[in-house]
Amino acid sequence: MSDVLIKISGLYKVFGKNPQEALAQVKAGKTKDELLVETSHTLGLEDINLEINRGEIFVVMGLSGSGKSTLIRHFNRLIDPTAGSITIDGVDVMGLSSSELREFRRHKISMVFQRFGLLPHKTVQENVAFGLKVQNIGKVERLEKAGKWLQDVGLSGYENQFPSQLSGGQQQRVGLARALCTDADILLMDEAFSALDPLIRSEMQDQLIDLQERLQKTIVFITHDLDEALRLGDRIAILRDGKVVQVGEPKDILLNPADDYVESFVKDVNRARALTVETVMKAPKYRITADTIGEALAQMKTLKSDYGYYVSDEGYQGVVTQESLEQALKAGSEESDTKDSVVDDVPVLSTQDLLENVLPETLDNAHPLAVVSEDGKLEGQLSRGEIAKVLGNN
Amino acid sequence: MSLSWLTEFPEMDRSDLLAIRKTLDAAYRDFSRSYGDAIESVFDPLLRFLVWFEQLLLNTPWLIIIAVILTIVYRASRAWKLTVGVAISLGLIGYFGMWDDTMRTLSIITVCTLLSIVLGIPIGILMSGSKRIQGIVTPILDVMQTMPAFVYLIPVVMLLGIGKIPGVIAVVIYAIPPVIRLTNLGIRLVDKEVLEASAAYGANRWQTLWGVQMPLAMPTIMAGINQTIMMALAMVVIASMIGVKGLGQPVLKAITNQYFTLGLFNGLAIVALAIIFDRVSQAYAKRAQRHLGGDHHE
Numbered sequence A: 001m002s003d004v005l006i007k008i009s010g011l012y013k014v015f016g017k018n019p020q021e022a023l024a025q026v027k028a029g030k031t032k033d034e035l036l037v038e039t040s041h042t043l044g045l046e047d048i049n050l051e052i053n054r055g056e057i058f059v060v061m062g063l064s065g066s067g068k069s070t071l072i073r074h075f076n077r078l079i080d081p082t083a084g085s086i087t088i089d090g091v092d093v094m095g096l097s098s099s100e101l102r103e104f105r106r107h108k109i110s111m112v113f114q115r116f117g118l119l120p121h122k123t124v125q126e127n128v129a130f131g132l133k134v135q136n137i138g139k140v141e142r143l144e145k146a147g148k149w150l151q152d153v154g155l156s157g158y159e160n161q162f163p164s165q166l167s168g169g170q171q172q173r174v175g176l177a178r179a180l181c182t183d184a185d186i187l188l189m190d191e192a193f194s195a196l197d198p199l200i201r202s203e204m205q206d207q208l209i210d211l212q213e214r215l216q217k218t219i220v221f222i223t224h225d226l227d228e229a230l231r232l233g234d235r236i237a238i239l240r241d242g243k244v245v246q247v248g249e250p251k252d253i254l255l256n257p258a259d260d261y262v263e264s265f266v267k268d269v270n271r272a273r274a275l276t277v278e279t280v281m282k283a284p285k286y287r288i289t290a291d292t293i294g295e296a297l298a299q300m301k302t303l304k305s306d307y308g309y310y311v312s313d314e315g316y317q318g319v320v321t322q323e324s325l326e327q328a329l330k331a332g333s334e335e336s337d338t339k340d341s342v343v344d345d346v347p348v349l350s351t352q353d354l355l356e357n358v359l360p361e362t363l364d365n366a367h368p369l370a371v372v373s374e375d376g377k378l379e380g381q382l383s384r385g386e387i388a389k390v391l392g393n394n
Numbered sequence B: 001m002s003l004s005w006l007t008e009f010p011e012m013d014r015s016d017l018l019a020i021r022k023t024l025d026a027a028y029r030d031f032s033r034s035y036g037d038a039i040e041s042v043f044d045p046l047l048r049f050l051v052w053f054e055q056l057l058l059n060t061p062w063l064i065i066i067a068v069i070l071t072i073v074y075r076a077s078r079a080w081k082l083t084v085g086v087a088i089s090l091g092l093i094g095y096f097g098m099w100d101d102t103m104r105t106l107s108i109i110t111v112c113t114l115l116s117i118v119l120g121i122p123i124g125i126l127m128s129g130s131k132r133i134q135g136i137v138t139p140i141l142d143v144m145q146t147m148p149a150f151v152y153l154i155p156v157v158m159l160l161g162i163g164k165i166p167g168v169i170a171v172v173i174y175a176i177p178p179v180i181r182l183t184n185l186g187i188r189l190v191d192k193e194v195l196e197a198s199a200a201y202g203a204n205r206w207q208t209l210w211g212v213q214m215p216l217a218m219p220t221i222m223a224g225i226n227q228t229i230m231m232a233l234a235m236v237v238i239a240s241m242i243g244v245k246g247l248g249q250p251v252l253k254a255i256t257n258q259y260f261t262l263g264l265f266n267g268l269a270i271v272a273l274a275i276i277f278d279r280v281s282q283a284y285a286k287r288a289q290r291h292l293g294g295d296h297h298e
């Protein structure tokens, strides 16, 4: 179903004078610590196997020193592996000659750095155009394109400033615009937001999500912050001492941590802030589809319920209860529109809402609330019992 | 048994030492006899340029020279005070009868500095790219900087005789190490993440060198050039011993004849030149690199 864009298999990286020999010892079962003490080689990555799908934000998370930066630098071969293969869009990256590798980096893959990595002597616009300049694209053309991307990241007006005149968040927007400016399919982001203040960081996350919705890049995002990982990641890989200990969707990581290490991360996470309604909602039970009150009442009776979600051809319309239907019947006739008996003031949840934001409404209502997708379709229901269960077993 | 080797260093036999010296001297003399002319002709274009430039400075009316220098000073530094200071210094130099010598010195310093830059920066770049080259060049630079200048004047004079070219060579040997060292250092100090960015966007070595490394190393390289100019000026007096005309010769004459005032005036003229070069190159460097220094706001 999903389209694998990046495939990494059997990847090892050993730092030191004689990596191949040390690798043999690792394969024979030596741990990272033993290797360091006995041979003074550092085991950077151990037997990494990953598949990253086209169009997803794939987050790699782990503590400092767990090998995240080492891993991400293998995707564009800023670091060469000691063993293993890297295939991107069908191309064996390890097989590229140095000039092929340069072309690959120019067009296929771009990168955003933790401390921005901007050229201090170039203006913001020239920085954004850097990738195009390297491709020998003419000045007028590259600056024009850079200007467009600057606008997209919300920095128009800053074209002729120098990086040192910008705040950290603004500088990273320049870094992001530079990465987008080459139209590469793949974006590598190594702790791109870690150097920023929490407030700015959250703004940048929002911006990245917005951009991604439009651009549908494949993003490999590195972070040491689980909240950030949960917020951005379609899938998350957790790295520990150079090994992948779990790969999964945010809710898998949160609800079924693979081991104690992952569990210790997850423990401190505010699930209400990390999970969306979608991940915990249940299928809607009481769906009323009849357009007249008479039929609706009949339908409710068969469902053995005193309330239901009225859904017409145009999607979800609202909650009707036995009481509201009967009142409408008294006022009108069996032929009246079901729509007229929808109960006012019953909140509706959206699939993308964070639990935190829907907590008050959900707890206030005795009935489960309807969950609706962006195009108005009824997707599920969320009861206060469900929420209590998810938030309770921390 | 005598214990004289304890109190007196067990020296090499006198006659052996003499033989070594004789052989080396003879060998070098033969070398310079057979190749001296060829080597001299290699330097011919340089000599012609040197003479042309000196004549240009000497023959151009002083007012025009001052106007040109002041324009350069102002455009490089954008500082009025400095420009006025330079104008006054040049005025005094001319008034005290040192104009021609100053022009000669100016010409040789300019040529030596350009030569040091043209030779030194590529060497520094090569050093920065390879640990091995750095390991070879660094001790050579150490020797060049610590060897008394008089010592390497000898082979240069033996090879090329007395005159402008040997003078230029001596000055360049003495003054070139800072450019080389600081080019190497500057490039090695370039932020690793910026270099990674350059590689990550597919820049080749040439693009990385000229688009990233050199511009970011420029403040350090400029500091090296500045030191080189200062050292070249300091060498001018010594170079005058082998026939380089300019402010050094009156100083030399003043030393041998004990003319204190003559020495002082010419010495002050050298100081004035040094200050002009120093301030102008520093002001220029500062202005050119105002964005490199972190959070400086214009």
Ligand SMILES: Nc1ncnc2c1ncn2[C@@H]1O[C@H](COP(=O)(O)OP(=O)(O)O)[C@@H](O)[C@H]1O
Residues within 6 Å of the ligand: A015, A016, A042, A043, A044, A062, A063, A064, A065, A066, A067, A068, A069, A070, A071
């Ligand atoms: N160039 C290197 N030489 C030796 N060891 C290295 C090198 N780069 C990284 N390492 C080691 O590899 C491990 C992973 O580092 P890194 O990938 O930077 O971790 P992270 O980005 O997760 O903080 C660390 O133990 C680090 O010391």
Ligand SMILES: [Mg+2]
Residues within 6 Å of the ligand: A068, A069, A070, A191
């Ligand atoms: Mg890192």
